């Protein structure tokens with residue numbers, strides 16, 4: 024780590040990617056192995072320093088309620104003037120979730136790893152093309168969870184420390200519908216989805232240990248429950264030609280429905296009509312701009328390592 028952002032030879036990050044994983048990549052839930060958990064960048068000292076130098080407007084400090092409370096229980100908080108190590112201690116003892124957005128692709132110490140991870144995935148998956156990718160680092164408490172949602176982009180989750188269970192539901196109704204993805208792409212709602220506990224019988228659950236990574240089909244609803252230890256994971260949200268086209272078709276259908284009183288039903292993301300819809304969607308986005316609905320940004324707590332929850336409520 025030299026902090027200059029020069030290209031460094033980090034050695035391969037992906038250590039195992041089976042034939043089954045390769046053939047199922049982006050079509051099914053697949054799992055591979057990596058070695059990020061053996062690298063110094065993910066020790067407490069390095070993460071604490073990263074928290075202190077990463078731009079604060081790229082960091083979310085959050086907490087959440089129980090499963091039955093859902094995404095509405097999500098709250099944002101303030102780190103105050105706690106040091107990176109003090110914040111990590113509060114995460115270990117409390118119920119907190121820190122998202123260092125874009126840390127992997129922005130921070131000069133982590134960028135070489137990010138470049139290598141993408142290069143490894145391309146080398147391991149012939150024909151895999153990416154247009155744009157963002158990659159953050161999640162640091163969360165042993166009891167933290169993320170409620171069910173569908174990401175707009177393709178996702179790879181690289182698990183580094185602690186244990187967590189990710190449940191992935193089929194990318195189809197009733198778990199997620201075309202109408203809902205349309206609404207998400209039209210920024211009428213966040214990526215959160217409604218949830219029924221019985222759906223857990225239909226999901227694929229992967230228990231992530233340090234050194235595992237997983238990926239699933241585009242728009243696959245998923246929720247994450249930490250099981251033990253302070254959890255550290257790297258998220259990658261990747262725009263591919265295929266996700267661009269699929270989202271273009273869904274967005275264009277939404278424009279036809281919302282602006283032209285039409286009722287398009289085809290979500291086919293191949294062939295000339297799909298590309299026509301993608302072009303139409305790009306044009307419509309220039310004409311009618313939407314602003315993204317953000318999760319609640321008002322901060323209602325301060326991180327406090329002396330509290331069992333790791334935070335104290337701000338005075339109203």
Ligand SMILES: [Fe+2]
Pocket residue numbers: 172173174178245
């Ligand atoms: Fe996600």
